[in-house]
Structures are given as structure tokens and as C-alpha cells.
Amino acid sequence: MLGLLAVPAGLGFLALRLPPDVLREMLRRWEFWLLEALFACVAVTTLVEAKRLPITRRLALWAAVVGAAATLLTASVAPRTNRIFYDEQIYQGVAQNLTDLHLAQMCNDGTLESGRLQCWQGEFNKEPNGYPYLLSLVYRIAGVRADAAFYFNNLVAGLTAFLVVVLSQLLFADTRGAVLSGLVLALLPMQLWWTNTASAEPSAALMTAAALIAAVHFARVRTTSALAWTVAVTAFATTLRPESVLALPLVAVAVLLLAPGELRRRRIWWAAAAGASLCLPTVLHLMSVRHETWGAPAARFGWQYVKTNLPLNSWFYLGHDERFPVLIALAAFLGLVGSRHARLEALLLGMYFLSFWGVFVPFYAGSYYYGADVRFSLLSHVPLVLLAGMGLTRAADVLSRWCSRRTALAAVVVATLVQFSWSLPVSRSVGEEAWAARADVTYAKRFSQLLPPHSVVLTHNPSLFHVWGISAAQMSLGLTVPGYVREQLFNRYAGGVYLQWGFWCNVDDPVQTTFCRSMLNGFQSEQIASARERSYQYRLYRLVRSESPERPGLVSQPGAK
Secondary structure (H helix, E strand, O other): OHHHHHHHHHHHHHHHHOOHHHHHHHHHHHHHHHHHHHHHHHHHHHHHHHHHOOOOHHHHHHHHHHHHHHHHHHHHOOOOOOOOOOHHHHHHHHHHHHHHOOOOOEEEEEEOOOOOOEEEEEEOOOOOOHHHHHHHHHHHHHOOOOOHHHHHHHHHHHHHHHHHHHHHHHHHOOHHHHHHHHHHHHHOHHHHHHOOOOOOHHHHHHHHHHHHHHHHHHHHHOOHHHHHHHHHHHHHHOOOOHHHHHHHHHHHHHHHHHOHHHHHOHHHHHHHHHHHHHOHHHHHHHHHOOOOOOOOOOOOEOHHHHHHHHHHHHHOOOOOOOOOOHHHHHHHHHHHHOOOOOHHHHHHHHHHHHHHHHOOOOEOOOOOOOOOHHHHHHHHHHHHHHHHHHHHHHHHHHHOOOOOHHHHHHHHHHHHHHHHHOOHHHHHOOOOOOHHHHHHHHHHHHHHOOOOOOEEEEEOOHHHHHHOOOEEEEOOHHHHOOOHHHHHHHHHOOOEEEEEEOHHHOOOOHHHHHHHHHHHHOEEEEEEEEEEEOOEEEEEEEEEEEEOOOOOOOOOOOOOO
């Protein structure tokens, strides 16, 4: 056991001594292989142990039906669009680098002329790479496609609903409550919204639920193979989002509550030591970005944020917001207090919810009303719908005193569907948030069709074009690397060098707009296409190699084109 602990402890100590830039460079080259090995452990243990879950064919069929319905609903009801810019494009770009180059990076200067990315300058991304890795598996099979991330998250919606049914059955052994839990998850407005995007939160919620299934299964059967499955799935679950490390205490509490006797057995401590080794990708990644501000103007966590976020994020579930049906919150409360024969299981789910809801309360961007950060609520949906399924079942049992059980259950289902029908306008809406960035992607796609072969685009978002199969480089390279555009890009691309005047060229940010104006001032240019969305102008320019009176890096006129 000490030998197993020595490896992660030694590497952790070494990581703390290394400068963050050095550690990032090491992870850029090696994190793919760490994730590959970890996922192989998950795949093998899942193939061995999943078939041993005590699930009847009838329940498996119901779970499959609910999962298929969830996939169909999210793909057809919610608009297929990006909602968090430009993180979703970065995730896809990192996945492309993992697929083509086996490097954990986003590419700031990449060529796509042979069907495969060649990256001339890569950068380690601060976000965990578990989701890009999963997406890279899709790219391996289906090729790099812009719509693959959307289809993948549609599938994740179905898999999560399927796992919710299974987890509910493991916890409460009630088929009615299990199916209702999966149905509720499939209908939640924010679940529909975010599982038809390319965001990471749906996968994070899925893998945390999978880790808890493995832990509960182990607590029931007490086999070493089930313990190995728990360790592997939990370790991988930590790689999806920064807060996904909360899967570790969640699984530990599950074992403590449901199988306390295991703590006296040596194998649980061997498993903990092995799990520490498997969590190396997460530990090293978090260490490498420990000095990141994550965009916070001051401290990332603080009491001042609690005073704002606590009431807002509480009322989100209690009827203040149409994005979460109040009936489900009330049903979850009924499930929590009404689970007489499964109090420990209900307590576990209550702690599950509090962990993934509460972690954002002291966070500077943790409000569900801050930009697009309502996506964080997805991480707390699974425990809520599990409790709500049991609460709805209890309500049906009460109604059955005055009618048949079938009629009572039908009445509860109809009431639930009616409640969700009130939220359909929200589920079908695109939303006002990020309209300018959404227009940027739309027009960039339209402009990209005008580019000749063997050309390159200077842009703020190279990943956006790389996934479309178009060579692109960071616009800032033209300023930070003198002569790079003239001496490198013009020689490398016979089709020409183009500049995208997009979202960041319109915002009220002198740093970003300087890049745009300086590049145009430093070259003669020809406008190829333009479009207007409200007050924003979107354009595509072709740069001419001949010298102009000004060089990139010097801005002469605030109103430069």
C-alpha cells in the first residue's frame, strides 16, 4: 500500500516544486496518455462488472425507453446551438488535438490541408481535459466534425437518464420511482438546453452518476471487482470539471453510509491508494493551473459572493425561476423526508445535491443568473430527480387511497407533464445571452465558404476554423511575433492570408480591438464579405503581402477599418 501511495505522493511533491509553466508543458505532452490509460481501466472494469448489476430485463427495457426519449427530446425540442462562448469551440479544438496529435493542447496556429491537423504553436488549456478526451473518441470513430459534439451530448442526455433509472433502482428498489426519476430528468428545461450544446457539464453529470452507481453496487455486493470498478470510474469522473473532484468524497460517503464494515478491511485502503494513483491526471492538472484567476476580478471564492449567490441559487429551485419546475423541487423534498425505509440512501442524495449545488455558492461566477452559468445547475440535477421520483411515487401512494394505484400513478404522471408543458417555451428558446458571439459563429461559417484552398485565417478563435477543416492562426501572433505573418504565413499558404473581423473586434475592450486594428493598419487589405447584427459588424478581409505605411503593432487611427 505504501508503494502505491509513494508514486502519487512523489509526483505531487515534484509538481509543487516545478514552475507551473514547466508542469503545463509536461502535461501538454503526457496528459493524453494518462487519460488513455485511465479510460482503458474504466472500459475493462465496466465490461466485467456492469453485467452483474442486479437489474431485471424489464427495468433495463424501461431505462432504455426513457434514455431514448431523453435523447430524442434534447435533439428535437431545444435549439441546437452554442451557449457558452468560446469554451465550447475550445473543447472541440482540444479534442481535435488529442485525436490527431495526441497532445493536450489548443492550437493557436494550425494547418489543415491533408485531412489532419498540423499544429505549429500549441497552448495548454486551463480547463480539465476529460470531456475533450471523450469527444476525441468520437472523432476517432466518426472523424472531426463540427456537429459531432452536439450528437455526443444528445447521447449523453440519454445515457444519463438511463443511469438515473438504474441508480434509483439500486438505491430504493422501486421501479415506479426509478422510471419517474429518468422521465423527470429527460424533461428538465436546462437539461434539454445544455445537452444540445457542446458544453462539458452534461458529461460531468453523467460520470458522477456513474461513479455513484459503482459505489452503491459495491456497497451491495461487496466484491473486489465491484470495488475496482468504483475506483476506476470515480477517478475518471474527476477529470471532467474542476468541481468534479467532489465525486471523491461523494463515493467515500456512499461506502461509509451503506457499507461501513468495509472500512475495517484492508482492501478498501488498497483501493484508496490505487485510486490516488489513477487520479494523477486530475491532481497534476489542477496543480498546473492553481494560480489561474479564472476571470475573477478579485478572489475566486469569498463571503461576498455567498450573500449574493445563496438566495438566488436557492430560489432557482423554489419557484422563482421558470427554468426549473417548482413541482419537482417539492417532490424532491417529499422524497427526502418520506423515504422511511431508505433513510441512508435519501441522506446520501441530499449530500450529493448539497455538494454540487453548494460548491458554486461562494464562487465569484457561481450564480445561476450570471451569464450562462446556469449550466452549473446540471451537476445537481441527478440527486434532485432521484429524490423527486420517489416523492412522486409517495404522492401516488397517497392518491391511491381514493382510487386505484394505476389511476393514481397516471394522475401524477399527467400532473408532471402539465408542469413541464409550462416550461416548453423556455426549452425551445435560444435565449438573449451571447447573441453577438452566436452571430459571430454563424457569419464565420458563412464567410469560410468563400476561402480558397490552401489559405489561412487570422482570428481570435482558431479552434472554430480548425474543426471546420480550415487552417487558422491567432490574430495576436501578427503582433507578438514580429514578421511572422509576412515571413511565415504568406510563404506557407499559397491561397492567401485572411483576417476575420469578428466578435472580439467589436467589443469595448482596447486590448482585443487593438489586435484587429493593428493587423489591418499593418497591411493593405481587401474586404471580401461583411454582415451586420444589431450594432456589430462582421467582416472577412484578404491581406496583401506588400508593405503598407504602417507595421503591425502600431495603431494610427481609432476608426481604422
